[in-house]
Amino acid sequence: MIKAFKICLFAVMLCTAGKGLYAQTSIAIKDGEKWFGGATNEAHLAPFKDGYSYDMYADTKGNQAAPLLVSTKGRFVWSEEPFKFAIANNKLLISNAKGPLTIDSAGKNLREAFSNASKGFFPAKGKLPDTLLFSKPQYNTWIELVYNQNQKDILKYARSIIDNGFPPGVIMIDDNWADYYGRFDFRADRFTNAAAMVDTLHSMGFKVMLWISPFVSPDTEVARELLAKKLLLTAYKVKTGNPEKDADEPAIISWWNGYSAVLDFTNPDAIKWFKSRLDHMVNTYHLDGFKFDAGDADFYPANVGSFKKVTPNEHSRLWGELGLYYPLNEYRAMWKMGGEPLVQRLRDKKHNWDDLQKLIPDLTTAGLLGYQFTCPDMIGGGEYGSFIGRDKLDEALVVRSAQCSALMPMMQFSVAPWRVLSKQNLAAVKKAVEVRAKYTPYIMQLVQKAAQTGEPIARSMEYEYPNQGFADVQGQFMLGNKYLVAPMVASGTKKTIYLPKGKWKSDLGKTVKGPAKIEMDVAADRLPVFELIK
The missing domain is CATH 3.20.20.80 (Glycosidases)
Structure with a gap:
């Protein structure tokens, strides 16, 4: 599969000579196309609207991030290095790239965009964390x-x-x-x-x-030992221009618990x-x-x-x-x-x-x-x-x-x-x-499968039911391909649930034919779940 992926249509942007950065790229957004990715902690802002921008360099938004964008029309953008992107005037603008970009158009929907990117650049390793x-x-x-x-x-x-x-x-x-x-x-x-x-x-x-x-309290025996062994990040004093001589003090980093030295895991x-x-x-x-x-x-x-x-x-x-x-x-x-x-x-x-x-x-x-x-x-x-x-x-x-x-x-x-x-x-x-x-x-079946295939356990509605109008639905998700989970995430008991095409059985035993938009009262002790039975 990876070999087949490599011969699909993609473009690699070439380096701008002498500048250390890669050329700015403008991608026309297709009619109805919507983009996701970048930083997990920004996901509630997706699909990204006009005016949104995010520079990944030195910023993961305090959570998981990756140099990946995926679209509802099956396209993805990947780089091995961070880049900046923005949505403006119906274009996806990429700049400040620290490495080549891969722009792939082989897929037809969000699921295929993810699958192609995953197989090519971050395939599942077949291993699990502690179950x-x-x-x-x-x-x-x-x-x-x-x-x-x-x-x-x-x-x-x-x-x-x-x-x-x-x-x-x-x-x-x-x-x-x-x-x-x-x-x-x-x-x-x-x-x-x-x-x-x-x-x-x-x-x-x-x-x-x-x-x-990864932090080490400064002015401690451990910090002095690690500095002597050159195992800490160091601060440039800019005296001689020689990094070997200038970087002989620990870099002191400000974080939520104060100021600390940091271990250098490039060593x-x-x-x-x-x-x-x-x-x-x-x-x-x-x-x-x-x-x-x-x-x-x-x-x-x-x-x-x-x-x-x-x-x-x-x-x-x-x-x-x-x-x-x-x-x-x-x-x-x-x-x-x-x-x-x-x-x-x-x-x-x-x-x-x-x-x-x-x-x-x-x-x-x-x-x-x-x-x-x-x-x-x-x-x-x-x-x-x-x-x-x-x-x-x-x-x-x-x-x-x-x-x-x-x-x-x-x-x-x-x-x-x-x-x-x-x-x-x-x-x-x-x-x-x-x-x-x-x-x-x-859930454990899905966990095992994810380790082998990389496929998500919890899936957005757009992922599981592409191009059916679910890209902006954020109040429900699919657990695998079998269960639609629609928890109450707002104060009160009123909930709107969107069922895709199919025959669904609710946790209360009622069968509903989709597609359907359901308005319901959700009891304080209830988690609405709909099982796809056909």
Whole structure:
């Protein structure tokens, strides 16, 4: 298939001599053609409208991204390097390209555009992440503990999961478990016996992941050791013009937790050092895997010294490669790693309805970029700032968020539903978990297939039913080719559902003939699902 793909119609734009950039390209948008891709976190703005622009260089929008655009008319644009694109005057304008462009017109619809791009540039590797991430809900300690990660409260959280009737799965210990960044041991003031804690979690049925980042706290013994070994990104002082002499101080990067040095993963020795520390954590504390946070392209300035000169985007991709050593992994930022057995999570969403409405377009676009093993954000929201100062959460939002996640590739809890919800709303969330359990065998079939073919697990309506008027529909998605999932993502109970042609059976047992536009009231504890039976 790949060989056949290579001889299909495509154009490669040639380099503009002496400029280091590639020629600006103008692509006329066909009648009715709509474009998707680029950054997952921008997906709610797609299909892209006139006036939209995005420069991928050193910017992955805090989430997954790829140098790929796909259209409803079967065309795609790909480059191995970042580029800028804009929609203006019925044209797709591409500029600031750091590498050649492939512009392919062999397909006829969105599905074929994705398939052709995937087979040619990011084919599925036939490997899976740890399947517990799909088969059971996940639990992250972030919203409950924030920066007060400690042994006592982690175990309390895990016991509460079981005591409140939720199934054990993967539990993630989040940030601030160490004395400082770069130190790979649990801090003694909060963890009296971390190995025993992990063993206890295992006995309860959990697998355990640990938050990590590529940052190293400056002015520490570890930072001095790494600098001496030339394993950190360095800052140019611009004294002699000689990079060997000028780049002898660590580059200090501003990120959400302050200012830190950063490991240089263009250096194979830095990879070896970092992996040795992760293996130390696995062997010493019996951990099962890692949550690889940060690694965003914008944390890698272009003007830093490194073992090998690469783009900020490539630094981000190299961070992604480390997860391939550990089947139990999760990333929030990614560049050009479609088709790999890496778990992605959508960027932290706020605790509001606007952000809940972004989950479906963001997740289905992740699939179009090759990131099939993607988790929606934490149920109820993962942006902890939106929880600060709240005496009471929006209980309906937590319930609808759980329902929205229930039939996505994964679902992840953080805020404890049993702490913030009434008895009735807690029962509704537990019902969503039960719905997932019902469909888990089918989800696992799709997961296995995605590893082999690269095909999305959760699909946009336009992907599954091309050129039938679904390109702008964002409030529902297809789980494989069999189930249409239409969660409530707005306040209230009124929902409009668009059924394609065919015979559909609803979760309430009613049969409906499509195409049809259905207006319905959705009960607080219901997740509407329609099965294609013919």
